[in-house]
Amino acid sequence: MFSTRPRRASDLDDRVRAALELGGTHVVEIADRSQPECPVIRRLLVESTTTPARLVIYGANDFSAALAQAAALLGRHVTVCDARPVFATRARHPGAQEVVLMHPAEHLAQEMDAGRIDARTAIVVLTHDPRFDLPVLDRALRADLAYVGAMGSRMTHEKRMQELRAGGLGEEHLARLHSPIGLDVGARTPAEVAVSILAELILVETAARAGVSAASPRTLREVSGDVHDTRRTCAAEPRSPEGAMAWM
Incomplete structure (x- = not known):
């Protein structure tokens, strides 16, 4: 002491x-x-x-492999789920603790019913297929989760929002969706996109602990004071979606 x-x-x-x-x-x-x-x-x-906070990734591809690897370094318990056996393999996702071959909506329902999804859980949807991502997002956005993000272009995002509204999801729930996903850091490769997504997740979680909306990020050399001053990363107004990248 x-x-x-x-x-x-x-x-x-x-x-x-x-x-x-x-x-x-x-x-x-x-x-x-x-x-x-x-x-x-x-x-x-x-x-x-306490068990590590979970990151559940729906959709197995190069982006999920990079995201699982990066999130594992942050101490997250990473689960990757996809209905396609060719892509949902442990060999493709060495950073994940679990790789599940199942329909994403069925997996999310199973995990929620079992109480394995809580307020610390982050869910990222990378499927690019409305058959998979719409049921997952509809249920995830109704729950009290740390973060819900979905990959896609702005056109995909707008179409997705229309479909979710048509399914009965309210604006207060839709506002929880981080899409297009990630911070605008100029990322292109799967590894860079993984950093972008996790940076946004950290920003959102920090703001939530402070009880405010996430602020637009700045570099450390643009600000003064303690490097670890978490309150500097938060603001009363939410970050504009125009700062997000439109991932294809």
Whole structure:
């Protein structure tokens, strides 16, 4: 144990809470600036018995393989589900803890009924097939989930929104959908797109912990203050969808 006075206790609380919610073991850095002439960085080991937060990916392709690999590095429990046996293989998804051969809507219903989907769960739809993605999105958007995103062009997005409205989904639920998915970082390759998606997921989760909408991201050199100040990444107004990439 040690005594320290971080500049923002609530910011430290946010980072510890985030580590606890993710589950597993994490290191949180604490900046002690009680003596400005000699700042000290201490590291707090946070170990949680909570099961890791889940990322469920519907649609097996090159993008899902890259996303599973990247998300696993963040400590997520990754599940990839697809109804096509040629694509839903463990060999194609070494980063996933589970690769499930099942109709996506059936899998989501099964997981929800079993209580394995909760408020920490993120769902990403990569199928590009309305037969698969519409039933999943309809149910996922009605639930209290951390993040729901879907890949597709702006044309695909608009058509998808029309279909979801026609199916009875309200605007308050549709507003939860992150589509086109990801932050506008100029990503093109599957690995780059995976970074874009996870960056948006982190931004949304950080804002949710602060109780506000996600802000438009800025680079660290554009802002001042503590690098780990999570409140700087949040704002009262939601991020404009015009900043998202239109993934084909």
